[in-house]
Amino acid sequence: MSTKPGARGAYHHGDLKAVLLDETARILKEEGEGALSLRNLAARVGVSRTAPYHHFKDKQSLLSAVGEEGFVRFNRAMLDSARRHKGAGPEQGLRAWVRAYVTFAVENSEYYDLMYGGRLWQSESLSNSLLGSARGTLRGNVERIRGAQDKGLYNRALDPVGFSHVAWGTLHGISRLFIDGVYTNNASRNRICDTAADMLWAQLAPR
Amino acid sequence: MSTKPGARGAYHHGDLKAVLLDETARILKEEGEGALSLRNLAARVGVSRTAPYHHFKDKQSLLSAVGEEGFVRFNRAMLDSARRHKGAGPEQGLRAWVRAYVTFAVENSEYYDLMYGGRLWQSESLSNSLLGSARGTLRGNVERIRGAQDKGLYNRALDPVGFSHVAWGTLHGISRLFIDGVYTNNASRNRICDTAADMLWAQLAPR
DNA sequence: AGGCGCATTTTGACGCTGTCAAGATTGAGT
DNA sequence: ACTCAATCTTGACAGCGTCAAAATGCGCCT
Numbered sequence: 001m002s003t004k005p006g007a008r009g010a011y012h013h014g015d016l017k018a019v020l021l022d023e024t025a026r027i028l029k030e031e032g033e034g035a036l037s038l039r040n041l042a043a044r045v046g047v048s049r050t051a052p053y054h055h056f057k058d059k060q061s062l063l064s065a066v067g068e069e070g071f072v073r074f075n076r077a078m079l080d081s082a083r084r085h086k087g088a089g090p091e092q093g094l095r096a097w098v099r100a101y102v103t104f105a106v107e108n109s110e111y112y113d114l115m116y117g118g119r120l121w122q123s124e125s126l127s128n129s130l131l132g133s134a135r136g137t138l139r140g141n142v143e144r145i146r147g148a149q150d151k152g153l154y155n156r157a158l159d160p161v162g163f164s165h166v167a168w169g170t171l172h173g174i175s176r177l178f179i180d181g182v183y184t185n186n187a188s189r190n191r192i193c194d195t196a197a198d199m200l201w202a203q204l205a206p207r
Numbered sequence: 208m209s210t211k212p213g214a215r216g217a218y219h220h221g222d223l224k225a226v227l228l229d230e231t232a233r234i235l236k237e238e239g240e241g242a243l244s245l246r247n248l249a250a251r252v253g254v255s256r257t258a259p260y261h262h263f264k265d266k267q268s269l270l271s272a273v274g275e276e277g278f279v280r281f282n283r284a285m286l287d288s289a290r291r292h293k294g295a296g297p298e299q300g301l302r303a304w305v306r307a308y309v310t311f312a313v314e315n316s317e318y319y320d321l322m323y324g325g326r327l328w329q330s331e332s333l334s335n336s337l338l339g340s341a342r343g344t345l346r347g348n349v350e351r352i353r354g355a356q357d358k359g360l361y362n363r364a365l366d367p368v369g370f371s372h373v374a375w376g377t378l379h380g381i382s383r384l385f386i387d388g389v390y391t392n393n394a395s396r397n398r399i400c401d402t403a404a405d406m407l408w409a410q411l412a413p414r
Numbered sequence: 415a416g417g418c419g420c421a422t423t424t425t426g427a428c429g430c431t432g433t434c435a436a437g438a439t440t441g442a443g444t
Numbered sequence: 445a446c447t448c449a450a451t452c453t454t455g456a457c458a459g460c461g462t463c464a465a466a467a468t469g470c471g472c473c474t
Contacts, residue, residue: 016422032329037460048424050462055422059461118387122239134389162402165390166381169403170373173380180325182341183372195369196376202409223451244431255453257433262451266432 017055019045024066028110038062063114064130070111071133077104090153094204095197098171102193105175106186112179116172138164145204154204163203170196224262226252231273235317245269270321271337277318278340284311297360301411302404305378309400312382313393319386323379345371352411361411370410377403 023045027036038059039049056062081100085093105112114120120130145160174192177183183192230252234243245266246256263269288307292300312319321327327337349371355361381399384390390399 038462039460050425051423053462116384116387116389121388159402162399165395165399166377166403166406169381169384169399170377171380172384173378173382174373174376175380176383177323177376177379180323181328182323188372192369192372192376195366196373199373199406199410203406245433246431257454258452260433 016045016047016051020052020055020062021066021069024062025069025110028066028113033113060119064120066111067114067117067120068130068133070108070115071130071137073108073111074104074115075133075137077108090148091201091205094201095194098197098200099190099193101171102175102178102189105171106178106189109179112175138168141168152206155206157207158203167200170200223252223254223258227259227262227269228273228276231269232276232317235273235320240320267326271327273318274321274324274327275337275340277315277322278337278344280315280318281311281322282340282344284315297355298404298408298412301408302401305404305407306397306400308378309382309385309396312378313385313396316386319382345375348375359413362413364414365410374407377407 020041023041024036027041027044038052042049042051052062056065078097078100081096082093085096088096115134142160142164145154145158145164148154149156149158149160174183174196178186178189183189227248230248231243234248234251245259249256249258259269263272285304285307288303289300292303295303322341349367352361352365352367352371356363356365356367381390381403385393385396390396
């Protein structure tokens with residue numbers, strides 16, 4: 001079948017779908033969203049202009065699929081980071097999480113743009129799995145906070161939902177300002193992340 | 208001259224430039240960025256497709272001009288809000304500021320998108336006046352914080368620059384999540400804003 | 415082994431887009 | 445009244461997303 005490529009990508013009939021997803025991400029990263037056209041993409045992959053339509057309903061749903069891949073990579077990156085700092089205390093863990101979030105967003109902006117760009121979330125397309133991924137991420141945060149509260153690691157008086165909304169806003173905002181080139185000094189990224197983490201910790205710290 | 212329209216917008220020769228700016232904003236608000244084409248715009252204004260090119264070098268510079276208008280309106284809205292809450296103490300003032308920022312962003316997203324969208328900030332276009340407006344806004348915040356620190360209203364130990372970066376990130380992030388439809392419950396906007404303000408105040412409060 | 419079916423890919427076409435070049439129109443200043 | 449420069453229009457071109465119909469060839473059944 002096509003969804004299970006035989007590892008060897010024999011072309012003419014092969015794993016076009018996966019190749020399209022990869023090449024799309026590459027184009028977005030190298031030349032930006034403006035340079036992405038289905039015709040260009042098809043040409044780069046060595047296939048005719050309408051071939052992609054047999055794997056994706058239209059351009060938007062190709063982008064949604066790339067966004068979904070973004071969620072997979074994002075979750076993987078967050079898990080990796082959590083594993084790397086498992087030993088650390090809650091405050092250091094928070095710092096690491098903030099840095100990991102913003103770093104992923106900035107260094108994989110071709111995915112991050114799609115994951116939380118308005119194009120996906122406003123229109124109807126919003127594939128259910130994508131919405132599931134996103135809501136899952138937020139819910140996961142809330143649950144993690146609640147768990148830490150129960151263990152006495154976090155301030156028990158804090159409303160986890162409200163706090164999560166604001167915390168996510170902070171990380172998302174910092175990420176976007178860097179991605180969009182409003183903040184241009186990448187060297188200061190970690191310092192800003194740490195400042196943000198301190199601010200969040202001031203709320204989270206048990207008292 | 209053309210920059211000083213004779214108030215009476217006699218058409219054939221008239222204040223086309225201003226009309227284009229207004230109509231662009233209207234289209235963006237009513238139908239979104241995807242629906243904006245120069246040809247469509249020209250038709251709505253009752254002029255031929257290439258007429259706009261005599262007032263704006265290309266589509267991007269039209270959008271930049273709308274973005275600049277956005278900065279004007281944004282600054283006006285912030286000043287209005289500040290005036291309305293002049294009597295209030297610093298904590299209430301902060302709350303009002305947070306609400307005013309996010310409210311402007313969400314309710315005037317057709318401008319806000321352009322003001323801080325990546326399209327303007329990454330490419331070369333970035334007209335100097337626009338960059339000036341934006342930097343001015345940030346610098347204004349920093350100065351305002353410094354001033355309040357000197358008067359003992361804010362915590363003197365806080366680094367105003369680092370704090371401003373994070374605070375702006377928070378407001379920007381919350382705004383974007385609402386604008387892009389990730390947060391959909393508009394009724395909770397003020398509650399989230401207040402939570403954010405509390406968190407910022409925890410840093411800002413003199414100790 | 416042979417042939418059929420169906421998923422996949424291609425070619426052709428349509429209307430829309432941004433933008434350039436060249437000509438037409440017209441208000442303002444002498 | 446006439447010119448000049450600003451403004452607007454018409455014509456044209458390449459590129460885009462997408463649909464419809466024709467071609468291709470892999471994998472399964474017998």
